[in-house]
Amino acid sequence: MFISxxxxxxxxxxxxxxxxxxxxVAIQRMEQSFTNEGIHNLANGAGSIEEINYLDTTNLPMxxxxxxxxxxxxxxxxxxxxxxxxxxxxxxxxxxxIDAWDLPRLLxxxxxxxxxxxxxxxxxxxxxxxxxxxxxxxxxxxxxxxCARPHYVEGTVVxxxxxxxxxxxxxxxxxxxxxxxxxxxxxxxxKFSAHVKLGRDNTVLAVRHVNLIA
Numbered sequence: 494m495f496i497s498x499x500x501x502x503x504x505x506x507x508x509x510x511x512x513x514x515x516x517x518v519a520i521q522r523m524e525q526s527f528t529n530e531g532i533h534n535l536a537n538g539a540g541s542i543e544e545i546n547y548l549d550t551t552n553l554p555m556x557x558x559x560x561x562x563x564x565x566x567x568x569x570x571x572x573x574x575x576x577x578x579x580x581x582x583x584x585x586x587x588x589x590x591i592d593a594w595d596l597p598r599l600l601x602x603x604x605x606x607x608x609x610x611x612x613x614x615x616x617x618x619x620x621x622x623x624x625x626x627x628x629x630x631x632x633x634x635x636x637x638x639x640c641a642r643p644h645y646v647e648g649t650v651v652x653x654x655x656x657x658x659x660x661x662x663x664x665x666x667x668x669x670x671x672x673x674x675x676x677x678x679x680x681x682x683x684k685f686s687a688h689v690k691l692g693r694d695n696t697v698l699a700v701r702h703v704n705l706i707a
Contacts, residue, residue: 514595514597515590515593516549546579548567548570548593553604553631554597555636562632568630570582578590581596584627584630607624611624634693635693641690643688647684647685649684650676653680653681666697672699675687675703685703687704688702
């Protein structure tokens with residue numbers, strides 16, 4: 494429970510290093526001075542110690558299957574120890590500091606809400622600005638790849654060891670041995686259809702539902 498601090502207590506901000514969901518990083522705040530004494534103090538490491546608080550993860554869980562939205566960096570938190578609330582900077586998501594462990598879910602929820610409105614062209618000007626800010630801080634390309642449905646493809650087994658496939662567009666590709674089990678029933682020269690999950694640069698991530706084309 495958070496208690497409003499007295500004037501003496503309010504002089505120093507408490508540490509949140511033990512609060513679930515928060516990563517506290519202590520940094521030395523160097524005093525800016527161009528006097529001879531100030532330069533001497535800087536050279537000797539003088540300055541105040543300040544604690545910067547961050548969300549303790551760079552992955553936001555998007556569903557129960559393991560799909561995540563990756564952050565490009567850890568998000569900085571603005572903790573108000575008087576009100577007992579924590580706000581994620583630039584995202585404008587606020588919760589009680591004791592509930593900071595729930596921030597990844599709240600951030601994912603806000604992203605999905607804005608994404609849905611963007612798809613329906615119903616974002617307000619303020620929401621559009623917020624959505625653009627959020628997109629700058631997430632790996633949108635990887636998320637789009639992870640969300641994409643498998644593609645229907647056709648091809649021919651060139652050889653099985655190592656596994657080499659010639660796709661319908663006449664390009665050939667070697668697949669890792671971990672995918673060989675999907676082609677267990679096929680032989681070299683067999684034509685097939687399948688559903689393929691693609692990654693960056695059309696890298697094959699998974700092959701499912703391989704069927705022989707007679």
